[in-house]
Amino acid sequence: MAPTIKARRRKQHRLEILTTAEQIFARQGYHTTTMETVAEECGWSKGTLYLYFKNKEDLFFSILIEKMEHFSETLLSELKNSEGLEGKIAALIEAQFQFLTENKHFFQLVIAEQGKVMHSSDSGLREKLVTQQQTHVYELSQALKEGMPEDSKIDSSILAGSIVGAVNVHQLNWLMATDSVDLSHIKSQITSLFINGILPHENN
Amino acid sequence: MAPTIKARRRKQHRLEILTTAEQIFARQGYHTTTMETVAEECGWSKGTLYLYFKNKEDLFFSILIEKMEHFSETLLSELKNSEGLEGKIAALIEAQFQFLTENKHFFQLVIAEQGKVMHSSDSGLREKLVTQQQTHVYELSQALKEGMPEDSKIDSSILAGSIVGAVNVHQLNWLMATDSVDLSHIKSQITSLFINGILPHENN
């Protein structure tokens, strides 16, 4: 139990760096952010960063991977607690918007730095994140499937992907918009859209 | 009429550069592509590129802006030629996938380099492209509106955005996938999803 105290401080420092770096990367983008800047904003010196992360890419991917895990777990638990396909879809959309408003910076990163992920020089890190994202959508689709009849003609993975994509676009709009956007309106519209399609129905 | 011959050659050269650069940017990403590489692949020398484009960003944004225009026009004309909301939605989805298969590189750029656009140092170019993208979705939503009843509860701009987003996700999957993906299956699933929602209906 002796290492606990030192290890704990290390974890804490690491987390501080991750949190600060996340904000800066989100604000300035990966390439225009320097390790020097991150260090300053953290209150450490540049060299110290390299005691916690192998290099700039490692720092960047650590942010994405660790937060993505949290995000994924949150969504899945919401899905499991909801009944029926309609309920699950509503919960999925709701949870994504909820997470967005609490984690603006993270979403800015995910959306803006897709290219950084695709063209990373560290194939190990890239693979890890890509796999994680695929697993994420797969698990969503499995959770949705639980609410679907056996003989449904709907491909649950396409459904999951479509919902994620539709939500993403509006999240991006919201993040970039200068004027205010009514998120709850968007939320209910999308939900109704996926449940009812364009056919005239009673609205929620 | 004397300048025509020279001007035409210039246009032609410019286009060759744009086309080649598009491929390289798509393959390697913006930041890992050097002007030297572009020049080599074009069969020109580096200095020559600067006779046609002010700088690297100008080259990059020119690709996006000029092709986006083409893309937008194509979609709109397809929408105008389709009857009814269902027809328009089907046409929109169809046209996007069609354009995708004919312009892989362009979509890779659009998806991967969102961050480059957001964090560009040239605010003029950035504004221009962002406005263009907003206009694009707005025009799509107006075109969809033509097929909608006056009193519809559906917000056409949210509908347009959602379709674009849903399609994007699957396009991204297709672009990154190592194994083959059945695009036509995805196409018909998405179409049916937006028209019917998740409710059991007769399928197309």
Next chain:
DNA sequence: CTTTGAAATGACTGGTGGGTCATTATTTTG
């Protein structure tokens, strides 16, 4: 064939920023 001006070249430069490591500060241990 010569002249003239536009087009093309590519060696060179200057700024940048990731990553290192010898040195210094701090903490722990004996």
Next chain:
DNA sequence: CAAAATAATGACCCACCAGTCATTTCAAAG
């Protein structure tokens, strides 16, 4: 308190590349 171990520092190095410009090539005109 001293010695040893650990943490933190930041000046420095160097690879990289966008952009330049003096020089050369080419083509058209006379």
